[in-house]
Amino acid sequence: MKLRKLVAGIGGGIGLTAGVNRLLGMRASELEPPLDGKQGTYRWRGFDVGYTEAGDPDAPDLVCLHGVNASGSSHEFRGVFDALAEEYHVIAPDLPGFGRSDRPPLLYSGSLYSTFVEDFLSEMADEPRVLASSLSGAYAAVAAQSVAVDELVLICPTAETMPGRRVWLRSLLRAPVVGEALFNVITSKRSIRYFNADHGYYDADNITDDLVEYQWQTAHQPGSRFAPASFIAGFLDPDVDLGAVLSNVHAPVTLVWxxxxxxxxxxxGERLAEAANARLVVFDEADLQPHVEHPDQFVRQVVRGENLPGAMTDIEIEEVGGEDATTRE
Incomplete structure (x- = not known):
């Protein structure tokens, strides 16, 4: 009798969890375009990869690659995209498994994303300037060893986000019902706001309701947990020494921190700049996303190079705060 009640209780709990999962899925609407501009699709190895482009097609190409997290998408560049399009032909894809791109239940890996970036840069752009953040910075660096780029501008790039690779965690998050429920907890609006405040934004006032809503929506599209499951379990980290990779790139490298x-x-960042012989631009009052928290300054001082000293040393830290940039070696 006790066993029967236990089995009934477990079955009821699973049924309730599945019902909650379905309800949350129903609350998510079709994802709106992440950026203003022309929406396109790049067909890659069975994926339909969504991207936004803007600006004069005859202008120099600039490709924006968003960071990887449970609610990542090219929406990350909303504050700088229009300004960049004033002088560049800007292309911003949603990585496979994220945003408006296809999200099949694959075992995503760092090598998959490095290959995607390499193919996207070579097929969709002509020797572009590349703007990439976090883990995508490592993918761009790997790709730039074989694809000609004009410059790499990498925002807090890293090749190491999670310690080790945990198959059990990836399997748990991919599991039906239980895995979906766990992912729904990780990507609840409260959790999204917490993670942004804890290690995304310096100023919590920048975490707007509209931002949280878009990130919640993108994290609750069909198949949304499969790529993040590999990320959280450590499988999206490329097995490379980022400093060594960047030192082999035959193009200028700017690191932004x-x-x-x-x-x-x-x-x-300082160690990476020294290893890669790169320029390092540091923003005060910013965490992982200075381009999001200080978009106007980022475009003016990092992308356009305004108000910066004319002579550059091999390794230089430019401290950006307020309206002016000061320099120290």
């Missing part, structure tokens, strides 16, 4: 970045502290 938030002084208050916690998951990838500035000290690591």
């Amino acid at each position: 938030g002084r208050q970045a916690k998951t990838t502290p500035l000290e690591g």
